[in-house]
Amino acid sequence: MVSASSCDSVAPSLRAAQPCLWTSPHHPAEAPAATAAVVDAAAMHAAAARFERFAPLLAELFPELQASGGQLTAPLVPAHALGAALGLGPGQGALWVQCDHLLPVAGSIKARGGIHEVLEHAETRALERGLIAPGGDYRPLATPAARAVLRRYQVAVGSTGNLGLSIGVMAAALGFRAVVHMSADAKDWKKERLRLRGVEVVEHAGDYEQAVAAGRALAQQDPMCHFVDDERSLSLLQGYSAAAPALARSLAAAGITVDATHPLFVYLPCGVGGAPAGIAWGLRQVLGPYVHCFFAEPVQAPCFLVQMLAAPGTHPSVRDWGLTNQTEADGLAVPRASLLAAELMRPLLAGVYTVQDETLFQHLALAHDVAGLRIEPSAAAGFSGPGMLTGTPQGRAWLRTQGLDAHLPRATHIAWTTGGLFVPESEYARFLHRGRAQPPAASA
Numbered sequence: 001m002v003s004a005s006s007c008d009s010v011a012p013s014l015r016a017a018q019p020c021l022w023t024s025p026h027h028p029a030e031a032p033a034a035t036a037a038v039v040d041a042a043a044m045h046a047a048a049a050r051f052e053r054f055a056p057l058l059a060e061l062f063p064e065l066q067a068s069g070g071q072l073t074a075p076l077v078p079a080h081a082l083g084a085a086l087g088l089g090p091g092q093g094a095l096w097v098q099c100d101h102l103l104p105v106a107g108s109i110k111a112r113g114g115i116h117e118v119l120e121h122a123e124t125r126a127l128e129r130g131l132i133a134p135g136g137d138y139r140p141l142a143t144p145a146a147r148a149v150l151r152r153y154q155v156a157v158g159s160t161g162n163l164g165l166s167i168g169v170m171a172a173a174l175g176f177r178a179v180v181h182m183s184a185d186a187k188d189w190k191k192e193r194l195r196l197r198g199v200e201v202v203e204h205a206g207d208y209e210q211a212v213a214a215g216r217a218l219a220q221q222d223p224m225c226h227f228v229d230d231e232r233s234l235s236l237l238q239g240y241s242a243a244a245p246a247l248a249r250s251l252a253a254a255g256i257t258v259d260a261t262h263p264l265f266v267y268l269p270c271g272v273g274g275a276p277a278g279i280a281w282g283l284r285q286v287l288g289p290y291v292h293c294f295f296a297e298p299v300q301a302p303c304f305l306v307q308m309l310a311a312p313g314t315h316p317s318v319r320d321w322g323l324t325n326q327t328e329a330d331g332l333a334v335p336r337a338s339l340l341a342a343e344l345m346r347p348l349l350a351g352v353y354t355v356q357d358e359t360l361f362q363h364l365a366l367a368h369d370v371a372g373l374r375i376e377p378s379a380a381a382g383f384s385g386p387g388m389l390t391g392t393p394q395g396r397a398w399l400r401t402q403g404l405d406a407h408l409p410r411a412t413h414i415a416w417t418t419g420g421l422f423v424p425e426s427e428y429a430r431f432l433h434r435g436r437a438q439p440p441a442a443s444a
């Protein structure tokens, strides 16, 4: 009943490709911590431990990881001035940015899920073939002999770009044959970067869904091929969830409290839904019901919102709502959500909002000019979150019904910037120019 009425309220905007905020009828405090058995706390900690086991090897394979000892980490930084520029008033909490746009090797949030899945696959194969011993040193995997063994296996993936970058670069670095199926909307520089690393790039005329389907079909015919399935993979979700204990450490180090009177709002750009779902799920485990996650999607590609509004057992596409799936936010250009991610999130998600491409560019420029952050358009989707929550009637109504408005002055807002490190200078200059051409709208 409740969800039907909240569907009615966003439906006209959704259909008209206008920005909107949908809030979940579920109260997160009522949701059981572990709603689905697909990932559990043990899996989250296992992923974190796997990254630790591989760290010495990764430090050897990637010069850029030497300083961190092979850790794939990105900082949580304060962004109060940017918060004010985005319309967050003095009594409405503080804005912070989780800078996954700086994640090394992949240059995006895909470093968490995508790289985890490649490492898990490498570990399984290498243990099977006796290249490493359980609990032992993984650095022998860098030797030519070990790489020659892994060379017989293929790792494949279908991607709009960033997942392909993370999987392709890591798989090739470990010696695997790597094949990335790219959709037509994937950026040329991403294809170039992969080819330079020895990754085979297969271009598909259609969109993301078709690239994934084609890659999946080809991989099924080859027993030596592991296909990383963005729509169904547990290993990806598990890798993303490992961001949660890391964020909890960053929050503690920054002296940020998260409890009943200090709510945390997290704004996560959403494509197929795996990355934000893995992270949101992990945060619920680690920080309890005081963290409220909102997913951010382009107005023309709101697949997760469409799935949240859908009748049980159905799997609609954004095209069913008359939308095009066309957006400059290539990391978010996905017509149909992951059902795995959607089911995991249904009881836990606070809400979903949509953003116009022009706003993405304006916020990309603002993030650069006010906070010195260099991000890609997809990664700017989180920055509409504070305005959507505190500056719209829907957002304020939700805060009231959740009893959160009284705690807003002590709230923390985290915009998760999901990519950008490897965007070429010329491309980035074009983004900035486009974002500066129009001043940001007053709110949202």
Ligand SMILES: *Cc1c(COP(=O)(O)O)cnc(C)c1O
Pocket (backbone or CB within 6 Å): 108, 109, 110, 162, 163, 269, 270, 271, 272, 273, 274, 275, 276, 331, 332, 376, 378, 379, 418, 419, 420
């Ligand atoms: C992939 C990606 C996302 C979203 O991840 P999904 O798992 O597809 O939801 C967000 N931002 C960027 C930059 C990405 O590459």
